[in-house]
Amino acid sequence: MSFLSRISFPRSPVLRRPPDLLYAADERVPGAALGGLAFQHMATALALIAYVLAAAKIGNLDAETTRNMVTATIIGMAISTFLQSWGGRLGAGALLVHMPDPLLVIIVGMVVAEFGLGGMFLLGVVNGAVAICAGYIIPRLRSVFPPAVAGIVICVAGLSLVAPALRHTTDMGNDNVINVVDTLIGLITLGVIVGMSIWGSQRTKLLALLTGLLVGIILTATFDKIDGLEQLRHTPLFGLPHPPMPAFNLDPGVLLAVALLALMTQLDTFGSVVLLQKMNDADWRRADMNKAGSGIRANGLGNLLASWLGAYPNAVSSANIALAHISRSTSRWIGLATAGLLALAAFLPKVSLGLTLIPTPVIGAVELYAAAYLIVSGIELIASRAMDSRGIFLVGLSFITGVGTMFVPELAEQAPQSIQFLMKNGIIVAGLTAIILNLLFQMGTSKRARLEISQDIAPADVARQAIGFVEQQGAIWNARREVVRRAATAALEATEALQADTSRRLLAIQGGFDEFNLDLELIHTGDPLSLVAKATADTTNLLDIDGAAFEEALNHALAGLPEVLLKRMADRVSSGTIGKTSYLRLHFDH
Numbered sequence: 001m002s003f004l005s006r007i008s009f010p011r012s013p014v015l016r017r018p019p020d021l022l023y024a025a026d027e028r029v030p031g032a033a034l035g036g037l038a039f040q041h042m043a044t045a046l047a048l049i050a051y052v053l054a055a056a057k058i059g060n061l062d063a064e065t066t067r068n069m070v071t072a073t074i075i076g077m078a079i080s081t082f083l084q085s086w087g088g089r090l091g092a093g094a095l096l097v098h099m100p101d102p103l104l105v106i107i108v109g110m111v112v113a114e115f116g117l118g119g120m121f122l123l124g125v126v127n128g129a130v131a132i133c134a135g136y137i138i139p140r141l142r143s144v145f146p147p148a149v150a151g152i153v154i155c156v157a158g159l160s161l162v163a164p165a166l167r168h169t170t171d172m173g174n175d176n177v178i179n180v181v182d183t184l185i186g187l188i189t190l191g192v193i194v195g196m197s198i199w200g201s202q203r204t205k206l207l208a209l210l211t212g213l214l215v216g217i218i219l220t221a222t223f224d225k226i227d228g229l230e231q232l233r234h235t236p237l238f239g240l241p242h243p244p245m246p247a248f249n250l251d252p253g254v255l256l257a258v259a260l261l262a263l264m265t266q267l268d269t270f271g272s273v274v275l276l277q278k279m280n281d282a283d284w285r286r287a288d289m290n291k292a293g294s295g296i297r298a299n300g301l302g303n304l305l306a307s308w309l310g311a312y313p314n315a316v317s318s319a320n321i322a323l324a325h326i327s328r329s330t331s332r333w334i335g336l337a338t339a340g341l342l343a344l345a346a347f348l349p350k351v352s353l354g355l356t357l358i359p360t361p362v363i364g365a366v367e368l369y370a371a372a373y374l375i376v377s378g379i380e381l382i383a384s385r386a387m388d389s390r391g392i393f394l395v396g397l398s399f400i401t402g403v404g405t406m407f408v409p410e411l412a413e414q415a416p417q418s419i420q421f422l423m424k425n426g427i428i429v430a431g432l433t434a435i436i437l438n439l440l441f442q443m444g445t446s447k448r449a450r451l452e453i454s455q456d457i458a459p460a461d462v463a464r465q466a467i468g469f470v471e472q473q474g475a476i477w478n479a480r481r482e483v484v485r486r487a488a489t490a491a492l493e494a495t496e497a498l499q500a501d502t503s504r505r506l507l508a509i510q511g512g513f514d515e516f517n518l519d520l521e522l523i524h525t526g527d528p529l530s531l532v533a534k535a536t537a538d539t540t541n542l543l544d545i546d547g548a549a550f551e552e553a554l555n556h557a558l559a560g561l562p563e564v565l566l567k568r569m570a571d572r573v574s575s576g577t578i579g580k581t582s583y584l585r586l587h588f589d590h
Contacts, residue, residue: 010088015281023331038337040210051100058109076306078342083298085335092295094276099317117310121246124307130262131300139289149434150271155378156402156430161371168364186361189216216362244310272316322373388475390441402430450510466491477513490569518588528575528582
């Protein structure tokens with residue numbers, strides 16, 4: 001522990017700790033809990049090596065070459081996980097564990113079938129280079145990636161897990177026959193994970209996923225359904241990766257496809273970084289784009305370095321984010337320990353291969369939980385902003401195209417052959433649709449607006465117009481719902497405070513918005529509203545006063561109430577005069 005106490009992470013912003021977290025991002029984790037959580041994250045990530053094995057099977061790789069690719073891939077996962085946990089310019093400073101990128105299974109299988117493991121070098125270089133470049137570009141494109149776009153990608157990613165999760169849990173093959181035993185194992189595993197996550201104590205919640213995995217493995221062993229033990233016996237205990245001879249003659253079309261998929265993967269990385277930021281900040285309002293860019297660059301650098309070993313490219317693991325949610329633990333120390341365990345496992349082929357033998361229905365149960373978590377998390381991000389008709393169509397049409405691609409895969413077959421595999425991926429289609437529609441719908445949208453107030457309407461109607469203006473513009477500007485509600489309430493209070501003096505008439509209300517600020521200005525005749533606290537009567541014995549004296553004392557006590565309420569509702573309040581009119585300005589941090 002003395003060595004660990006000398007470790008100092010790069011500086012990160014000071015955040016208000018959510019009360020439901022056991023261990024927040026920068027908090028140290030006690031030794032026993034650290035080991036248990038890191039092992040759970042390592043086991044979860046290594047269970048997803050199944051994507052590498054699937055690609056190796058497509059490419060007809062022999063056992064030795066497959067083992068080398070698995071070892072190289074785990075090293076790449078360890079590098080990326082370490083960078084993400086460490087933070088700084090090459091890492092998000094968050095508990096982001098990496099896994100093999102599921103979007104690349106088919107392409108990797110095709111490449112290794114033709115070029116062997118040597119083809120992975122150029123594929124990894126392109127993937128990593130695109131990600132590193134995206135890490136510098138995306139932070140400058142805040143308007144392109146609002147929470148709604150990230151939420152759509154996360155939600156569709158969860159929906160895309162539903163079909164494979166159900167098939168894995170039920171062991172439903174091409175014959176569409178459900179295996180009752182496997183289904184029972186999967187449901188019990190899921191029940192244990194969900195049950196311990198909901199009703200378990202703080203200590204047992206930390207072990208929810210690992211306990212579910214162990215229960216599933218024990219049940220599978222009881223029914224004698226664990227496969228691959230013979231292969232495990234013939235695997236050496238210790239081994240080093242064997243860098244392949246790079247192949248440089250890959251088809252340019254394949255490299256272009258890899259580049260496009262890498263870009264879409266980084267959108268998922270962006271969404272994952274946002275999720276961790278939201279989990280670690282009780283006052284979360286918007287994505288920290290610099291941290292998101294650093295997280296994307298960490299993913300790219302990890303893939304670039306591991307490409308020399310013939311590694312399968314990796315991406316952020318949504319299942320591990322679900323585990324962080326289950327355990328209520330997002331400490332970066334867990335990420336560092338997980339990276340160390342992954343690096344150790346990379347040089348112990350028997351251990352890493354043994355962990356990949358986790359039964360399919362058990363993995364399916366974990367995927368079901370991850371799908372549920374991602375779907376709800378995406379919906380929360382989408383619903384965090386007010387919406388007008390543009391937002392409704394942005395979200396709705398993006399879901400239609402993404403989910404429609406999953407429901408009607410024949411549509412993608414109408415696309416040119418070179419991009420068919422891209423069009424068959426619902427995450428890519430939904431993400432691209434959301435980005436394009438967001439850019440299209442923002443055209444012609446002003447970030448300032450003004451409403452002239454008619455002088456012939458009743459005071460109550462003036463207040464309604466002010467509220468309607470704030471709510472309508474908040475939806476157009478896609479501002480946070482909580483801020484819009486607060487601004488609307490403050491606008492109502494300000495209108496009533498101004499109209500309390502008959503010498504004042506509200507002439508107009510105007511507002512402006514950027515991603516950081518929401519400002520309202522009420523233009524009126526008469527003197528500016530005084531914001532200086534007024535002396536109030538001694539209200540200690542107010543109820544003992546009778547008659548007219550009581551009414552006078554009460555009015556005097558409440559004289560400064562509107563100003564007090566405004567100062568509490570808005571982050572800044574000011575008043576003054578411009579020419580022959582006066583103004584009341586309300587500022588809200590966004």
